[in-house]
Amino acid sequence: MTHTPAQNGAAVDGTELETALQEITAELQSRSERGQPADYIPPLARVDPAHFGIAVTLTDNRLFAAGEAEMPFSIQSIxxxxxxxxxxxxxxxxxxxxxxxxxxxxxxxxxxxxxxxxxxxxxxxxxxxxxxxxxxxxxxxxxxxxxxxxxxxxxxxxxxxxxxxxxxxxxxxxxxxxxxxxxxxxxxxxxxxxxxxxxxxxxxxxxxxAVTMSCAQLARAGAFLANGGRNPATGRSVVSPERARRINALMMTCGHYDGSGDFAYRVGLPSKSGVGGGILAVVPGVASVAVWSPGLNGQGNSLLGIEALEMLSHRMGWSVF
Known part of the structure; x- marks a missing residue:
């Protein structure tokens, strides 16, 4: 069963999503090639690249997580x-x-x-x-x-x-x-x-x-962008639906710097990366996703974070394209 971004988060099968997160986490935790943490900021250089966490907040405010989703990390450019x-x-x-x-x-x-x-x-x-x-x-x-x-x-x-x-x-x-x-x-x-x-x-x-957040906190923080500008946890409006759409558009085109086109091709979701190894992605109308793996690729984006989002997008049918 797959879902499209046109559907509301309430339509997501929680069991299917939980299974997907656990299986993706298990596969990526076994990978030997994990990229390199940012070495030009000493506190980031010391973070163990073995860490991995992922969390999803649906627009009905359900939270699903796997791995080290409660461990705080430096969100950097997110x-x-x-x-x-x-x-x-x-x-x-x-x-x-x-x-x-x-x-x-x-x-x-x-x-x-x-x-x-x-x-x-x-x-x-x-x-x-x-x-x-x-x-x-x-x-x-x-x-x-x-x-x-x-x-x-x-x-x-x-x-x-x-x-x-x-x-x-x-x-x-x-x-x-x-x-x-x-x-x-x-x-x-x-x-x-x-x-x-x-x-x-x-x-x-x-x-x-230098703000630190966990995947669970970050997925909740970004949920207003998936929910038409309204925070699903509180029901309060953060921005207008139009502004949420425009911020998402900028995340899609610019959120991964000179790797933005490749990310759109592979994952197909508005997102923003940080050199702390985190990525915040938005599935409009459905979910906010936060993933963290400290090792980076050549463009300064999380190597396994991108792979996790590619796998999740494919399994859940969450690309906007």
């Missing part, structure tokens, strides 16, 4: 989905005058394209675009600490979990090794596309990338 959601709520479509909506085709931390396009990042999920989004959030609160607090409050709201927090050790490591991000921020500032001091913007950026 946080950009939530900062973008917040920034659009504050600035609306005026944000798109400062950042584009096109795939980059380049690495997530490339400065070449930013220079070529005169300080307008190609999309909000590459590092330069996320720095502009952080600046937009900072312009409202004016103080980095308040902005970080606002981001954490939003994540706790959508996850329905007050324990979500940023890891200060990871944030310090991000700052200590973030020279290329500092270059991007200063270049954006020189082009007039940052309104706040670069070091303040970087502080916000490093801290939201």
């Amino acid at each position: 946080s950009k989905v939530f900062t973008l959601t917040l920034a659009l709520g504050m600035a609306g479509d005026s944000l798109w005058r400062r950042v584009g909506r096109e795939p980059s085709g380049d690495a997530f931390n490339s400065i070449v394209l930013l220079e070529h396009e005169r300080g307008i990042p190609r999309n909000p999920f590459i590092n330069a675009g996320a720095l502009v989004v952080a600046d937009a959030l900072l312009s409202r609160a004016r103080a980095p600490r308040e902005t970080i607090g606002e981001i954490l409050r939003f994540l706790r709201f959508v996850a329905d979990d007050e324990s979500v927090a940023a890891d200060p050790a990871v944030a310090r490591a991000e700052k200590a090794t973030g020279h290329r991000n500092a270059a991007l921020a200063n270049y954006l500032y020189s082009c007039g596309n940052l309104n706040n001091p670069p070091d303040h913007v970087l502080g916000v950026y490093f801290h939201h990338c």
